[in-house]
Amino acid sequence: MMWAVRCFKVNSMRRLRIYADFNGLRISPRNHERYAVALDTFGSLLDLSNAGIRLTEEMPLVIFDWSDENEDLEGHCTVYYDWQRQFWWAELDEQGVLDVPRDERKPVTEFLCLGCRSDLTSTNCFPENFSVETMKPAIIAGKDSTDYIFESRSDLENRCPFCGTPINSAIAPPEDKTK
Numbered sequence: 272m273m274w275a276v277r278c279f280k281v282n283s284m285r286r287l288r289i290y291a292d293f294n295g296l297r298i299s300p301r302n303h304e305r306y307a308v309a310l311d312t313f314g315s316l317l318d319l320s321n322a323g324i325r326l327t328e329e330m331p332l333v334i335f336d337w338s339d340e341n342e343d344l345e346g347h348c349t350v351y352y353d354w355q356r357q358f359w360w361a362e363l364d365e366q367g368v369l370d371v372p373r374d375e376r377k378p379v380t381e382f383l384c385l386g387c388r389s390d391l392t393s394t395n396c397f398p399e400n401f402s403v404e405t406m407k408p409a410i411i412a413g414k415d416s417t418d419y420i421f422e423s424r425s426d427l428e429n430r431c432p433f434c435g436t437p438i439n440s441a442i443a444p445p446e447d448k449t450k
């Protein structure tokens with residue numbers, strides 16, 4: 272038993288761990304025996320961008336959400352892009368949703384450009400006094416998204432004033448799509 276727990280810990284340390292809104296938990300559209308969580312919120316974009324990671328097909332990830340005072344919800348996933356709905360899914364492995372002891376909950380205050388790593392929070396990419404932490408659950412990606420955090424959805428395509436990288440680059444559609 273101890274051995275299994277150790278392996279699990281090592282495994283989760285090697286993978287990037289990002290926020291996802293577990294209210295978006297669904298049967299995975301591509302595999303009905305698995306669950307998946309939509310990576311359509313600002314918090315997922317925020318954590319990916321700050322980590323300097325752009326999503327690619329089948330990338331392994333750990334997703335988490337706050338459950339209560341003592342526990343987080345967590346899932347080990349691979350990601351895939353949904354061209355129909357226009358966002359990424361994090362598809363959970365056979366373990367599904369896990370209750371784990373809560374991780375450190377340090378509020379995020381920066382939004383780092385995926386390209387040049389500049390903090391964009393005080394640039395005109397974001398509205399004035401924009402709080403990246405409180406906007407985490409806002410839905411920003413997908414065809415039917417309504418919970419805009421900017422004036423309009425096109426503001427998500429705002430570009431870094433220093434290097435020109437769009438702020439939504441971390442969750443942009445895969446480049447290798449052959450249509």
Ligand SMILES: [Zn+2]
Pocket residue numbers: 384385386387388389431432433434435436
């Ligand atoms: Zn930049």
